[in-house]
Amino acid sequence: MTATKLSISGVGKNFGAVRALDRVDLDIAPGEFVTLIGPSGCGKSTLFNMLAGLLEPDAGGTILLDGKPGKLLGRTAFMPQRDLLLPWRNVLDNALLPCEIEGLPRAETRARAEKMAVDFGLRGFEKHFPQQLSGGMRQRVALMRTFMFERDLMLLDEPFGALDALTRSMMQRWLLDIWARYRRTIIFITHDIDEAIFLADRVVVMSARPGRIKLDRRIELPRPRDAHLLTAPEFTAIKRELLDAVEEESLKSFSA
Amino acid sequence: MNRAVILRGILGAVLLIGAWEFSVRFFALPQWILPPPSGILATAWSGRAALLPAAAMTAYEALSGYAIGAVLGVGLAMLLALAAPLRAVLLPMVVAVNSIPVAAYAPLALLWFGTGALSKIIMVAFIVGFTVFLNALDGLTRVDPAAIALLRSFGAGRLRLLWTLRLPAALPSIATGLRISTVRAMIVTLVTEMLGSQLGLGWTIFQAVLLIDFLQVWAAILVASIISLLFFGVVSAIERRVVFWR
Amino acid sequence: MLRAALPILLLFALWEAAVVGLAIDPFYLPSIRVVAAAMQAQSGFYLDAYLVTLAEAALGFAMGGLVGVASALLFTRLPMVKDMVLPIFIVSQTVPVIAFGAIVVLWFGNTLMAKAAIAFYLTFFPVTINTLAGIAAVDARQVALLRSFGAGQGAVMRKLLLPAALPRIFTALRLSASLALAGAIVGEWFGATRGVGAMLLAAMFNEQIVSLWASILVAAAVGGTLFAAVALAERAMVFWREEL
Numbered sequence: 001m002t003a004t005k006l007s008i009s010g011v012g013k014n015f016g017a018v019r020a021l022d023r024v025d026l027d028i029a030p031g032e033f034v035t036l037i038g039p040s041g042c043g044k045s046t047l048f049n050m051l052a053g054l055l056e057p058d059a060g061g062t063i064l065l066d067g068k069p070g071k072l073l074g075r076t077a078f079m080p081q082r083d084l085l086l087p088w089r090n091v092l093d094n095a096l097l098p099c100e101i102e103g104l105p106r107a108e109t110r111a112r113a114e115k116m117a118v119d120f121g122l123r124g125f126e127k128h129f130p131q132q133l134s135g136g137m138r139q140r141v142a143l144m145r146t147f148m149f150e151r152d153l154m155l156l157d158e159p160f161g162a163l164d165a166l167t168r169s170m171m172q173r174w175l176l177d178i179w180a181r182y183r184r185t186i187i188f189i190t191h192d193i194d195e196a197i198f199l200a201d202r203v204v205v206m207s208a209r210p211g212r213i214k215l216d217r218r219i220e221l222p223r224p225r226d227a228h229l230l231t232a233p234e235f236t237a238i239k240r241e242l243l244d245a246v247e248e249e250s251l252k253s254f255s256a
Numbered sequence: 257m258n259r260a261v262i263l264r265g266i267l268g269a270v271l272l273i274g275a276w277e278f279s280v281r282f283f284a285l286p287q288w289i290l291p292p293p294s295g296i297l298a299t300a301w302s303g304r305a306a307l308l309p310a311a312a313m314t315a316y317e318a319l320s321g322y323a324i325g326a327v328l329g330v331g332l333a334m335l336l337a338l339a340a341p342l343r344a345v346l347l348p349m350v351v352a353v354n355s356i357p358v359a360a361y362a363p364l365a366l367l368w369f370g371t372g373a374l375s376k377i378i379m380v381a382f383i384v385g386f387t388v389f390l391n392a393l394d395g396l397t398r399v400d401p402a403a404i405a406l407l408r409s410f411g412a413g414r415l416r417l418l419w420t421l422r423l424p425a426a427l428p429s430i431a432t433g434l435r436i437s438t439v440r441a442m443i444v445t446l447v448t449e450m451l452g453s454q455l456g457l458g459w460t461i462f463q464a465v466l467l468i469d470f471l472q473v474w475a476a477i478l479v480a481s482i483i484s485l486l487f488f489g490v491v492s493a494i495e496r497r498v499v500f501w502r
Numbered sequence: 503m504l505r506a507a508l509p510i511l512l513l514f515a516l517w518e519a520a521v522v523g524l525a526i527d528p529f530y531l532p533s534i535r536v537v538a539a540a541m542q543a544q545s546g547f548y549l550d551a552y553l554v555t556l557a558e559a560a561l562g563f564a565m566g567g568l569v570g571v572a573s574a575l576l577f578t579r580l581p582m583v584k585d586m587v588l589p590i591f592i593v594s595q596t597v598p599v600i601a602f603g604a605i606v607v608l609w610f611g612n613t614l615m616a617k618a619a620i621a622f623y624l625t626f627f628p629v630t631i632n633t634l635a636g637i638a639a640v641d642a643r644q645v646a647l648l649r650s651f652g653a654g655q656g657a658v659m660r661k662l663l664l665p666a667a668l669p670r671i672f673t674a675l676r677l678s679a680s681l682a683l684a685g686a687i688v689g690e691w692f693g694a695t696r697g698v699g700a701m702l703l704a705a706m707f708n709e710q711i712v713s714l715w716a717s718i719l720v721a722a723a724v725g726g727t728l729f730a731a732v733a734l735a736e737r738a739m740v741f742w743r744e745e746l
């Protein structure tokens with residue numbers, strides 16, 4: 001195993017005259033949980049699109065997965081900002097979508113999905129259709145779909161952005177639980193500083209557009225983490241530090 | 257739909273037919289202005305020996321043309337959904353041809369394919385094909401780009417995208433096209449039959465007009481409407497079952 | 503303008519290329535040059551047909567559009583009446599209405615009104631139904647918001663419901679444009695001496711393939727005129743895109 005799972009260097013992106021992403025350099029170790037935070041429009045989703053192989057970085061940037069260059073499409077498990085569940089497929093079939101595209105044997109993946117549905121709190125809802133689910137459940141189905149696509153690197157774009165505060169904090173603890181069990185490398189975009197700190201081994205703060213890495217903060221809080229952590233003094237200290245950085249950038253993105 | 261709404265609908269229909277029957281009798285309207293519903297029903301019943309074969313012919317032409325047109329329309333749309341450059345050239349031409357009313361090329365079909373069933377089947381297939389094609393292509397190409405990106409990130413290719421995402425996503429518009437096409441198929445069959453045929457409800461109507469037999473015209477319209485309504489109803493019911501997520 | 507003309511020119515080019523390249527029997531498809539020459543030789547005759555049919559179709563189409571929108575607005579105000587009449591409307595949509603052409607000609611005689619009445623009938627229903635669908639699709643919370651600003655029924659209608667239904671109204675109008683024209687043409691089959699329909703019928707009975715194609719082109723021109731009118735009105739009135 002290589003020491004770095006993902007190595008991004010000098011990656012930038014222009015959309016016509018708009019410089020969405022400046023030069024991003026970032027190394028991520030295997031099994032690490034990294035949260036990415038930054039003002040709206042700073043290029044977070046753009047970076048993910050490039051990591052997922054949906055978008056080519058501008059010349060000069062390189063992305064190495066497992067130390068090797070090459071096509072990225074189909075090599076990372078990508079979860080977009082919206083759940084994008086297909087309304088004509090039930091919960092299980094939605095979760096099975098990536099396996100079906102990969103052409104994996106159906107019976108086997110089905111059995112695996114049925115087991116995983118229990119972990120994702122979807123037991124008894126396997127035959128339901130997305131329209132019949134609550135927002136939190138839909139998000140869990142989308143996450144399960146991402147987990148079914150067994151790739152070591154997972155890219156989660158604001159998975160809990162649309163949820164209410166209560167559901168959200170439950171989902172956070174639950175995600176940490178799942179992560180501890182499945183041990184994948186996760187990059188997680190969020191707008192919520194509490195969420196960023198609570199989940200992460202490392203919080204990466206991006207600058208206002210054109211986005212670049214402004215701050216890379218290691219979070220050495222003990223795991224497993226619970227809700228009380230949010231009021232602990234060491235948590236608040238980190239939060240103050242990050243807030244300063246984020247506020248500064250948010251102001252910039254408004255005055256720009 | 258709740259019961260009150262259904263009851264009001266039935267009430268409306270009963271009122272309409274009642275008012276029709278009543279005013280025809282009360283004002284003693286001549287038949288050429290408006291025959292009474294009872295008279296139309298009686299004529300349809302007593303003339304059933306002649307109307308039934310005509311109806312069977314019309315239904316046969318409309319259904320065969322519909323089936324051919326539906327398959328061609330969806331197939332062609334799927335082909336063009338895969339070929340964006342070809343689509344950009346072909347689609348405006350298809351739209352231009354589609355703006356010519358059916359009635360204009362019906363005579364052409366009769367000259368080319370004779371006055372038998374073939375000319376009607378081809379006309380229906382042509383019109384249904386156009387309608388379904390345009391609806392299907394619209395659905396196939398108007399898929400959420402984010403969903404396409406997601407499937408591509410799982411490694412899906414063009415064919416996979418077409419089959420797993422575009423086609424199901426287009427089902428509602430394809431179904432709409434198929435539903436609209438039922439009535440159009442009947443109209444085209446009748447129009448082409450009016451121009452020239454040996455058998456069929458359109459021909460019955462045309463003959464009855466020439467013979468100034470108004471009751472017969474209304475009776476034929478009644479039978480054609482029943483076929484059309486059945487056809488529409490069956491396709492709508494299938495649509496509701498297939499496109500359950502709407 | 504050029505964007506609209508290009509596919510038509512391309513079609514003509516394909517037509518000519520097919521005739522010359524594949525040596526198609528002129529009984530099936532005469533050269534476009536021959537058809538154009540025939541149209542030019544009798545330009546007054548074809549122009550007359552164009553104008554007559556356009557007048558019939560456009561008159562019925564315009565009336566159908568207006569009455570259709572008006573009755574949809576009326577139904578929105580009187581839901582009881584709507585529940586009673588709408589099912590009849592929907593069923594009558596499945597009636598092959600063109601069959602009524604014969605009867606309407608009997609009622610009105612061979613007048614402009616007869617064909618306009620058929621075109622009216624074919625436009626009226628789709629426009630009513632689509633306007634109602636457009637109004638029904640308006641978010642009830644938006645209506646509530648306007649009411650909370652103190653808007654009355656009329657204001658809600660004018661400022662919210664009607665504009666919200668406009669995209670669908672135009673969808674119906676585009677659909678009915680060619681239906682209205684088809685209605686006018688079929689209306690002319692029952693004994694008319696002027697108009698595209700009469701020309702088509704005469705050309706068919708005399709097996710004059712060139713004048714049949716010329717008539718089809720005239721029909722296309724009438725259809726194109728109606729379409730262009732709808733498209734221009736749509737561009738002027740619906741400058742926003744329908745949100746999905």
Ligand SMILES: Nc1ncnc2c1ncn2[C@@H]1O[C@H](COP(=O)(O)OP(=O)(O)OP(=O)(O)O)[C@@H](O)[C@H]1O
Nearest residue numbers: 015018020039040041042043044045046047081209
């Ligand atoms: N396909 C595209 N074409 C043109 N501009 C784009 C495209 N995608 C993104 N942009 C622009 O690039 C910038 C960054 O967009 P991006 O979606 O990556 O932001 P983000 O950080 O994910 O924002 P948010 O937090 O609101 O999701 C924005 O200014 C956006 O308008």
Ligand SMILES: [Mg+2]
Nearest residue numbers: 044045046081
């Ligand atoms: Mg984003």
